[in-house]
Every structure is written in structure tokens, then in C-alpha cells.
Amino acid sequence: MEKRINVTKVFLPPLAEYNEYLEIIWRNQWLTNRGELVLKLEEKLKKYLNVNNILVTNNGTIPIQIALKNVAKGGEVITTPFSFVATTSAIVWESCTPVFVDIDPDHLTIDENRIEEAITEKTTAILATHVFGNPCNVKIIEKVAKKYQIKVIYDAAHCFGVEYDNKSVFEYGDISTCSFHSTKLFHTGEGGAIFCKDSELMKELNYSHNFGYTETNDISGVGINAKISELQAAMGLSVLHYIDYIIAERKKIVDFYNKSLDFNKIKSVKIRENTKWNYSYYPVIFNSEKILLKVQQKLAEQNIVPRRYFYPSLNTINYIKCNKMPVSEAISEKILCLPLYVGLEMKDLEKIVNLINRYSE
Numbered sequence: 001m002e003k004r005i006n007v008t009k010v011f012l013p014p015l016a017e018y019n020e021y022l023e024i025i026w027r028n029q030w031l032t033n034r035g036e037l038v039l040k041l042e043e044k045l046k047k048y049l050n051v052n053n054i055l056v057t058n059n060g061t062i063p064i065q066i067a068l069k070n071v072a073k074g075g076e077v078i079t080t081p082f083s084f085v086a087t088t089s090a091i092v093w094e095s096c097t098p099v100f101v102d103i104d105p106d107h108l109t110i111d112e113n114r115i116e117e118a119i120t121e122k123t124t125a126i127l128a129t130h131v132f133g134n135p136c137n138v139k140i141i142e143k144v145a146k147k148y149q150i151k152v153i154y155d156a157a158h159c160f161g162v163e164y165d166n167k168s169v170f171e172y173g174d175i176s177t178c179s180f181h182s183t184k185l186f187h188t189g190e191g192g193a194i195f196c197k198d199s200e201l202m203k204e205l206n207y208s209h210n211f212g213y214t215e216t217n218d219i220s221g222v223g224i225n226a227k228i229s230e231l232q233a234a235m236g237l238s239v240l241h242y243i244d245y246i247i248a249e250r251k252k253i254v255d256f257y258n259k260s261l262d263f264n265k266i267k268s269v270k271i272r273e274n275t276k277w278n279y280s281y282y283p284v285i286f287n288s289e290k291i292l293l294k295v296q297q298k299l300a301e302q303n304i305v306p307r308r309y310f311y312p313s314l315n316t317i318n319y320i321k322c323n324k325m326p327v328s329e330a331i332s333e334k335i336l337c338l339p340l341y342v343g344l345e346m347k348d349l350e351k352i353v354n355l356i357n358r359y360s361e
């Protein structure tokens with residue numbers, strides 16, 4: 001197969017290490033319903049991430065839906081147009097109404113200063129994305145939410161390991177969710193998690209993720225199946241063993257891009273102050289979509305395939321009716337995420353940087 005450089009490449013642990021976990025599964029004869037490996041993964045993640053509560057799930061989308069079901073309850077949900085489509089589709093899927101608020105052009109997170117004007121009597125929650133692992137302005141958002149007594153959910157799909165103000169970013173808001181999809185920084189093949197400081201609410205979320213069943217096998221309410229299997233937990237445990245290495249390798253690539261790209265021609269995204277970032281994505285913003293398309297073409301000729309994260313702006317998708325979001329729409333058209341993964345070679349990085357510097361004007 002011809003070598004192709006994509007925006008990301010899955011990290012696979014040594015097969016022998018995965019096999020050791022499979023042997024535990026075979027010994028236990030237990031594949032799902034919160035088995036030994038799922039519990040072990042949750043324990044390890046709790047320590048690694050330094051969070052109070054975690055529930056590991058089968059992907060990163062259903063946790064958003066579970067969060068909305070529990071706290072947004074069919075109301076209007078203030079949200080960002082600049083995210084992966086799952087942020088918006090989860091709102092619509094849960095029969096809530098998405099109300100978009102444009103983004104801050106530097107950080108690309110929801111513009112915290114415009115949230116208040118979008119609140120109505122029907123608003124029940126804010127669902128904002130810490131896009132590319134860059135935290136939203138959580139302090140201002142918390143203030144607004146308190147004032148209007150609405151809940152805050154963060155789609156923190158990109159935030160594995162991110163800290164803000166010396167605290168896991170998952171600890172902000174009422175509920176945070178993460179994705180452990182194989183394209184993400186930490187993965188379980190498919191998987192995800194819910195974080196919630198309030199142990200009572202966490203209990204409800206836990207019931208929801210298992211058909212509504214409580215500890216005593218009563219049914220507390222409408223539930224769904226968001227359980228993760230032992231096989232996925234085995235992958236997670238094997239990958240987690242390498243997480244510091246994964247982050248360190250990605251940092252080297254980010255440092256190389258930072259020092260080699262010509263920022264007179266392109267713009268980078270500003271990481272919010274007081275953030276310990278995780279090097280999850282490397283987005284660059286060109287001066288126009290025309291330039292982006294030219295660069296994309298030149299890279300494609302060398303079998304280098306970055307991704308247009310995130311395009312299009314979510315307020316423009318076909319099942320949404322919404323006003324224009326000028327900042328998000330403009331940025332969506334000219335932003336590209338560059339290849340970033342463990343094992344990306346220096347000679348390929350140099351090729352990428354040279355092509356971008358040459359064609360981005």
C-alpha cells in the first residue's frame with residue numbers, strides 16, 4: 001500500500017500487552033456489564049486525570065445525549081457552531097432546540113460575552129465545546145449559568161489530560177463528556193466518558209447509561225445502553241500505559257510546527273492562558289478558503305491528507321434553521337488540521353511545512 005499521511009493515525013500498543021488483558025477476560029468469562037477491566041480502567045483514569053467521578057461509556061456521543069436528557073430536558077440549548085457535528089446532532093436527537101452563539105475568533109470557543117443575549121425563558125442548558133482541547137472561558141460561563149439557573153455541559157471530547165487553572169478541565173461545568181474514539185488522543189477503539197462532580201447527578205447519569213437500572217435493579221427512568229465492553233477497556237488500559245509517551249511525542253511535533261511554519265501567512269489558534277494543553281490537534285487558519293484549497297491540493301499530490309476540522313459551520317447544516325454566525329462560518333472555511341500523531345517522521349514534517357509555507361499566499 002502506498003504511504004499516506006493522514007491528519008491522525010491510531011496508536012496501537014504492543015499486541016502482547018493487549019493479549020495480557022485478553023487473558024484476564026478469558027479467565028473471567030465476562031465481556032461487559034462493568035467487568036473487572038472496566039472498573040480498573042475507571043480507577044486508573046480517575047487517578048491519571050485527577051477527577052472525582054468518572055463513568056466510562058461506549059462512545060463520546062451518547063454521553064452528550066445522556067447529559068442533555070438529564071439536565072436540558074427538551075429546552076433550548078445554547079451551543080457553539082464550531083465543533084464536530086455530534087455536538088449539534090445530540091441536541092436535536094434529544095428533542096432540544098439548538099441556539100447558536102458565535103465563537104471567539106482567537107480561541108475558537110463559544111463567545112462567552114454573547115451567551116447572555118441568547119438566553120430565553122426556554123433555555124435550560126449551555127452545551128459548549130473545548131474545541132481542540134482549548135478550554136472555553138469557563139469562569140464567565142459559570143457566572144452566566146448561575147445567574148439564570150441553567151446547567152452547563154462541556155463537550156470535552158478533545159480534552160484528555162487538559163488542565164485549566166491547575167485542575168482537570170473535566171471538573172468544570174455540571175457535566176463534561178469525553179471521546180475515546182480511535183482518532184482521539186487517548187482511545188479504547190470506540191469509547192468515551194462522563195464526568196460530573198455532583199455525586200447525586202452522577203448516579204442518575206449512571207442509571208441512564210444502563211437502561212435506567214438502579215443498584216437494586218429498579219428502573220429509575222428512561223435509559224439507554226451506553227455500556228463499554230471489557231474488550232474496549234483492555235485497549236484503554238494498554239494505551240493508557242503509553243499516554244505520557246504519546247503526549248510527549250505529539251509535543252515534539254507541535255514544537256516543530258510552531259517554529260517552522262511561516263506565521264506571516266497563516267494564523268494559529270490561541271490557547272487560553274493558564275491551560276496545560278494536550279497537543280491534541282494542530283489547526284492552522286489560512287487567509288482564504290481559496291488558499292486552503294490550493295494548499296490541500298498540493299499536499300494531496302504528495303499523499304498528505306489533513307482534515308478540514310471543522311467544516312462546515314454547524315449552524316449551516318441541512319437540519320438546522322439559524323441566523324448567520326459570521327465568525328464561525330468564516331473560520332470554518334479556511335481552517336485545516338495538520339497531521340499530528342506518534343510516529344510522524346521528521347522528513348515528512350519538513351515536507352508538510354515546506355509545502356504550506358510555499359503555497360499559503
Ligand SMILES: *Cc1c(COP(=O)(O)O)cnc(C)c1O
Pocket residue numbers: 059060061062083084086087129155157158178179180181191192
Ligand atoms: C469525536 C467527537 C465527538 C464524538 O465522539 P465519538 O466517540 O466519536 O462518539 C463529539 N464531540 C466532538 C467535539 C468530537 O470531536
